[in-house]
Amino acid sequence: MESFFSFLEKRVNDCSSLLCVGLDPHVSDLPAPNADGALRFCLDLVERTAPYAAAFKPNAAFFEQFGAPGWAALERVIAAVRERSQRLGSMIPVILDAKRGDISSTADAYARSAFQTLGAHAITLSPYLGRDAVEPFLADPEKGAFLLCKTSNPGAGDLQDLALSGGEPVYVAVARLAQGWNTRDNIGLVVGATQPEALARVRQAAPGMWILAPGVGAQGGDLETALKAGLRADGRGLLLPVSRALSRAANPARAAAELRDRIISIQYQRTK
Amino acid sequence: MESFFSFLEKRVNDCSSLLCVGLDPHVSDLPAPNADGALRFCLDLVERTAPYAAAFKPNAAFFEQFGAPGWAALERVIAAVRERSQRLGSMIPVILDAKRGDISSTADAYARSAFQTLGAHAITLSPYLGRDAVEPFLADPEKGAFLLCKTSNPGAGDLQDLALSGGEPVYVAVARLAQGWNTRDNIGLVVGATQPEALARVRQAAPGMWILAPGVGAQGGDLETALKAGLRADGRGLLLPVSRALSRAANPARAAAELRDRIISIQYQRTK
Incomplete structure (x- = not known):
């Protein structure tokens, strides 16, 4: 049985891409402001960008609202x-x-919902409730969980940056906890690409873990800075979710291919 | 326009109850293991227990799994x-x-989902992402949010008990943050009834806030201890979710009435 991350690495090999295509059907972008519009929007994006996608990331909220x-x-x-x-x-x-x-x-019911009812392979989770709240999502090593560590929003620091008694901020402690829980190679972290210092710090605390780093593009994160801060020593370990920069492009397939190629060139510079 | 908590207080007046009836359609409790079974289970519980319910609390996971x-x-x-x-x-x-x-x-989409599509009046939220992630749920003061503060599970302490540089645990800092954000009388806290010391500490940090305190009954929390630790000075401010103790009772209406009356007697002892 393979682990979730060996499954992901296989796909990364096949497509030479660290791009994670976000499926975020914002109402304002849809052909019709309803579930059918969201479906058509996403099917089109999947069809066009699949060759360049290391992963797809549908955002539950934009479906749930319908x-x-x-x-x-x-x-x-x-x-x-x-x-x-x-x-x-x-x-x-x-x-x-x-x-x-x-x-x-x-938690069992949410895991059933994500992995069985919906058929997803991994899920993003909040770490706030501790290990036993994460465990039900990890029981099957082929399924994975990405724990929120340092998010990309303005208020991320309200809780995540609080200094612990040893001097570290809460988010670094979360990275260490998650690394300790990752006994089946199926836990990753979410760290905003908008905060390269945090990305570098998490990479140092958890040298081998996969990081999902949203914020490149629409939220203003710089691709090269994020890659340099967050890539693993082997030039991988970072997934870059991009959504509107693809869905709003005149040619989403070409936009995805170009973004993949920019990432490859930065990976290459870094490892040469 | 009234605030969410003035709406709740009005209902508490009408029914003299601090009972929050949990609508948790566990598969093993249903007349049929599907969405229709969950619906019938909940409709029956709503019909029987409504006179004694200060609030109802449906658990999204048990529906989402279908x-x-x-x-x-x-x-x-x-x-x-x-x-x-x-x-x-x-x-x-x-x-x-x-x-x-x-x-x-x-967050906007989740708020729309909860308050508009579903028609709920309040929602439970994780505090991990900070203030701006909570704001979309607070824009309408008639709608409320309960932020997770100290949960009732075994691993709650993994993150929530970490000591901050000032000496306080993370969960007390969350209580203080939430109190500061509560400018429209529509933020409450979630604190497990299984941990009366934590409940007392949160009550001290946030003397006026409403606390949703799950864990009485199935999870082993003691009702009297929880009430003494968590009630506000006015003998209110605590909502006690109970689910299986009602749904599995031979007569759920009678079980709810008895529980309400036990709570009233403890409130009375405390304030006299």
Whole structure:
């Protein structure tokens, strides 16, 4: 049985890409302001960008806002990634961006929802409730979880930057905890690409872990700075979610290919 | 315009109860293991326990695990609380237990999902992302948010108990932050009833805030200890979620009435 991250690494090998295509059906971007519009928007983006995607990351909120039909659309989008992967001959992992976090039987139900009902391969989670709240998502090593560590929003520091008695900020302690919990190679971290110092600090605290680093593009994070701060020593270990920069491009496939190639050139510079 | 907590206080006056009836359709408790079973289970519990409920708290995970039909069932359960409230002549708030937490437009979408699509009056949230991630849920003062502060699970301390440089644990800092953000009387806290010392400490840090204190009953929290540690000086300010102790009782209405009366007697002892 392979672990979630060996599955992801296989895909990264196949497509030479660290790009994570965000499926964020913002109402203002849709052909129609409903679940069907969200579905069509996402199916189109999956079809066009799949060859360049190390992973797809549908954002649960943008489906959930449409109620039951939104939830049905989310299921169909994930199924479409599976079908598109089969045509490509290379399975593309789906990371459900849901930022869940709850205890015992409730966590079991969320894990069932993400991995069985929806068919996602990984999920984003809040670390606030501690290890036993994360465990239900890790039981199957083929499924993964990315724990929020340092987020890219203005108020991220309110809690995450509080200094602990040893001097470290809370988010570094979260990175260390997550690294200790990662006994099955299926835990990653979420660190905003907008904060390269934090990215470098987390990389130092958790040298081997995969980091999902949102914020390049729309949120203003610089690609090169983020890559230099967050790549692992082997030039990998960083997934870069991009959404609007692709969906709003005149040619999303070309925009994804170009972004992949820019990342490759920075990886190459760094490791040569 | 009234605030969420003045709405809740009005209901507490009407029913003399601090009981929050948890709507947790565990698969093993359902007449059928599907969304329809979850719906029937919840409708029955709403019908029977409404006269004694200060609030209802549906747990999103147990609906979400059934996919789109589960989401449709959740909408119908919340609508049923509204109808039952009308028959009672006293509106009962619905607190969606969803523990969401995300940034900017994603937080907007979750708020829309909870308050508009589903029709809930309040939601539980993770505090990990800071103030701007909570703001979208507070914009309408009639809607409320309960922030996770100290949870009732075994691993709660992994992050929440870390000592800050000033000596306080993280969860006390969260209570203070939340109190500072509560400018519209619509933020509460979640503190497990299983940890009376933590409850007392949060009550001291946030003397006026409402606390949702799960863990009485199934999780082993003692009712009297929790009430003594967590009630406000006015003998209120604490909501006690109970779920299986009611749904599994031979007569859920009687079990709810008895629990309400036990709470009243403890409130009375404390304030006399």
